[in-house]
Each structure stands twice: as structure tokens, then as C-alpha cells.
Amino acid sequence: MMTNTTPDATDYEALFHGLAEHYIENQGIIRRFLESIHVQIADAIVEPEPLAKLVHSVKRRMKEPSHLKDKLERKLEKAKKQGQPLDITKENLFLKITDLGGYRILHLHTQQMVDIHRELLNLLDQAQCDLFEAPFANIWDEESRTFFEGIGIKTEVNPRLYSSVHYVVRPRSAGKVITCEIQVRTLADEIWGEIDHSMNYPHEHENLACREQIKALARVASSTSRLVDSIVASRRDWEERKKDERRDASLESAPSKDRPAQV
Numbered sequence: 039m040m041t042n043t044t045p046d047a048t049d050y051e052a053l054f055h056g057l058a059e060h061y062i063e064n065q066g067i068i069r070r071f072l073e074s075i076h077v078q079i080a081d082a083i084v085e086p087e088p089l090a091k092l093v094h095s096v097k098r099r100m101k102e103p104s105h106l107k108d109k110l111e112r113k114l115e116k117a118k119k120q121g122q123p124l125d126i127t128k129e130n131l132f133l134k135i136t137d138l139g140g141y142r143i144l145h146l147h148t149q150q151m152v153d154i155h156r157e158l159l160n161l162l163d164q165a166q167c168d169l170f171e172a173p174f175a176n177i178w179d180e181e182s183r184t185f186f187e188g189i190g191i192k193t194e195v196n197p198r199l200y201s202s203v204h205y206v207v208r209p210r211s212a213g214k215v216i217t218c219e220i221q222v223r224t225l226a227d228e229i230w231g232e233i234d235h236s237m238n239y240p241h242e243h244e245n246l247a248c249r250e251q252i253k254a255l256a257r258v259a260s261s262t263s264r265l266v267d268s269i270v271a272s273r274r275d276w277e278e279r280k281k282d283e284r285r286d287a288s289l290e291s292a293p294s295k296d297r298p299a300q301v
Contacts, residue, residue, distance in 0.1 A: 050124075054110045058103040060128045061138060065100060068132070071209055072098055072139035072218050078165040079143070088157050092150050094225060098141045108240035109135065132216045136170060136206045139218035144228050147266035148182075151203065152189050154222060162207055170206040170217050177201060179260070198234070199256035201227045226262035230255050 045053075076098055083093045101109075110126065113134075117124045126134045145154060155173070162169070175186040176196040183193045191203060205220040223231065234252050237243045243252075 050114060053124075054107045057110060057126065057128060057131055058106050060131060061101075061106055062103055064132075065138075067214065068139040068216050068218065069100055071216055072100065072141060074209075075141055075165070075167070075207070075218060075220070078161060079141070082157075082161050088153065089161070092145055092154050092157070094144045094146055096141065096143050098139075101138045101140065105240055106135065106138070112240075132214070136217040137219040139216075141218060141220045142228075143220065143222045144225050145222065147224060147270060148185065148263050149267050149270070151186070151191075151222065155189055155191060155203075158205065158220070158222070162205070166210040167207045168210050170208045173203060173205045175201075175203045178256070181264075182260075198238075199253050199260075200231070200234070201256070201260060202231070224259075224263040224266075226259040226266075230259040 076096070079089075079093075079096060081087075082089045083096070084090055110124075113126065114124050132138065143154070143158075145151075172192055174192045174194050175182070177183050177186065177193045178196055178199045178201065182201065183195075186193050186203070202221045202223040205222070206217050207220060208215060208217050230252070233255060237248055237252060243249055
């Protein structure tokens with residue numbers, strides 16, 4: 039008689055409990071890495087550093103053990119749908135779950151990502167941090183896809199209309215491989231994210247109206263970021279035109295001998 043070796047609910051419950059305990063026992067390693075990232079970024083967003091004019095604020099957190107269990111349950115459900123086993127163990131937990139330590143960088147508008155992406159990569163290299171995987175942006179519209187892929191960031195479509203750029207990093211010289219996730223998003227997207235997190239995390243809200251309104255809020259947040267992009271571009275264009283006007287006026291008022299020759 040063959041023995042059924044397929045794990046049941048009790049087996050998975052014991053596995054998730056053990057993984058959460060393993061995380062709790064090793065939180066200090068991840069927390070110290072997260073704090074080292076904060077030290078580097080906090081120093082880099084002070085004038086006259088390049089990021090100072092780009093970053094509005096930063097925040098950081100360690101994942102709650104209960105939220106880790108919820109994430110493991112979601113991964114189990116996904117694995118079952120795909121007909122695959124859940125291949126997460128104590129030995130690879132910190133490789134499979136890369137956001138146990140989370141850092142968030144907030145900025146005002148999307149176009150700033152051109153400079154933020156470049157400066158952040160430089161900063162991580164100086165801080166002896168390597169990318170664990172290629173940066174990617176969660177997007178839900180073609181305009182965002184075109185923008186992010188144009189600056190070298192791959193994109194992934196998120197059906198929840200979630201927008202954020204993710205950098206998973208690891209210390210260059212660590213004996214044990216640990217990771218932290220840096221997210222970069224606009225303030226408008228952060229508003230959506232906080233509301234969505236309060237209602238749909240770790241489990242989606244049961245009320246359909248609430249879920250649909252949160253999706254509508256995602257579209258408003260995206261439109262807000264685009265409007266700020268437009269306002270900033272309009273101001274820049276206006277300042278350039280005023281500069282040209284002042285230069286032309288200065289040339290007109292100069293004595294004829296100081297004026298450039300007309301061709």
C-alpha cells in the first residue's frame with residue numbers, strides 16, 4: 039500500500055509557523071542591513087547631494103511575522119493553481135521572500151524617476167550593495183510602460199493598478215544572503231497605496247464597491263502624478279522663455295557697438 043506524501047493543511051501550518059519563527063530569530067540581520075541602507079540614503083538626500091532635490095521623504099519597516107504567514111499562504115495558493123510545490127524552506131526563505139525589510143522613497147512626480155534611478159544605482163554601488171534582481175516597475179497602462187522601459191526599467195502589469203518601482207538589494211560582502219526591498223513611488227501613488235493596504239492587505243476586502251473605488255483612486259493618483267509632471271514642465275518652459283526675453287531685452291538696451299553683428 040502506497041503512502042500519500044502530499045502535504046496537508048496541518049503540514050503547511052507547521053511549515054509556515056516554523057518559517058515565521060526562523061524569520062523572528064534572524065530579524066536582527068535584516069534590520070541591521072535595512073538600517074545601513076537608511077544611513078546611506080538619509081545622508082544622500084541632504085543638500086547639496088543630487089537626490090536632495092528629488093526625494094520628498096523616506097520611510098522603512100520590517101514585515102510583521104503574521105504578514106509573512108499571510109504571504110506564504112498566498113504563495114501556496116498560487117503554487118497549487120500552477121500545479122507546483124511550494125519550494126520555500128528555512129534555507130532559502132531570505133531568497134524567496136525579498137521584502138522582509140522594506141524601504142520606501144517618495145517623490146513628487148514621475149519624470150523625476152529619470153534622475154532618481156541613475157542616482158540610486160550610483161548610491162547603492164557606493165554603499166557596497168548589489169542588485170539581487172533587475173529593478174522593475176509595477177504598471178497598469180501603456181504610457182507608464184513606455185516611460186519606464188525607456189529609462190531601462192523593466193515593467194510588470196499589475197491587475198490591482200498598483201504603481202511602484204522595486205529594487206531588491208543585498209549586501210555585497212555578507213556571508214548569508216539577505217535582501218531588502220526599496221520601493222520608489224510618487225506621493226500620489228503613496229496615498230493610494232496606504233488606502234489599499236488598509237483595506238486589501240493581507241486579504242482583499244469583501245465589499246465590491248470598496249474594491250472598485252480603490253481602483254478608481256489608483257487612476258486618480260496616476261492622473262495626479264501626470265498633472266504634476268505637466269505643471270513642472272510648464273514652469274520650466276515659462277522660466278526658459280523669460281530668460282530668453284531678459285537676454286533679448288539686455289541686447290536691445292546695449293550700446294550699438296556692444297551688440298552682436300547682424301548677419
